[in-house]
Amino acid sequence: MLEILLRITIKHTLKARLLNVGITVQLLIDTFDVVGVVHYGIAGSTNDSFLIGDISVPKYVAQTSSWNGMEGALPELKFGDYNLPIKGENLLAEIEFTQVQLYSTGRPMQELFWLEIDPKWFNLATQLQACFQVNSPLFSISQKVDLQ
Structure with missing residues (x-):
């Protein structure tokens, strides 16, 4: 059973924030028996008909808008x-597309554009729909989801 659900919002505006998130996750993993980390963001970025509180469960994700305003020149779109x-x-400055770095135990790091969601986690995320009441963005604590 999923005992700890960590929700960490990562804002990709400064690399220091990513470092802070990485350190925080490592501290939590070292301290608790963490089963996994659920990253969440704004579902409205995938479909403008989504509302705050709506859930989007993608099968694949990609980092399609890595904002880069302080470093070298790899412009695909110059806002100026x-x-x-x-x-x-x-x-x-500009937007550039970035590959995701995937780290897995016992495997070398891979750089991917499309990152497939682990099937077990995808199944868990789709079960979360039962935890929400109709037309309500709030959790219903009477429901539980199981990782197994």
């Missing part, structure tokens, strides 16, 4: 070109 009334500098 769209400044009005005239083109100019823009602190958003």
Whole structure:
């Protein structure tokens, strides 16, 4: 049974935040018997008809908008070109696509664009629908999901 459900929002604006998230997860793993980590973000980014509290369970994920405003020049889209009334500098700089680094026990690190969700975790995530009341973004504590 999933004893600890960790929900960590990762904001990809600063690399230091990713480091802090990594350190925090490592501390939790060292201290508790963590079964897994569930990362969540804004489902509305995948479909503009989703509302706050809606759940989206993808089979695959990709990091399609890695914002890079402080480093080298790999522009695919220069925001400054769209400044009005005239083109100019823009602190958003550019968007680039980034591969995900997948680390698995006993395997070398892989760099992937599409990261497939582990089937066991995908099944668990789809079971979460039963934990929500109709038209309510709040958890119903009467339901449980099982990892096995």
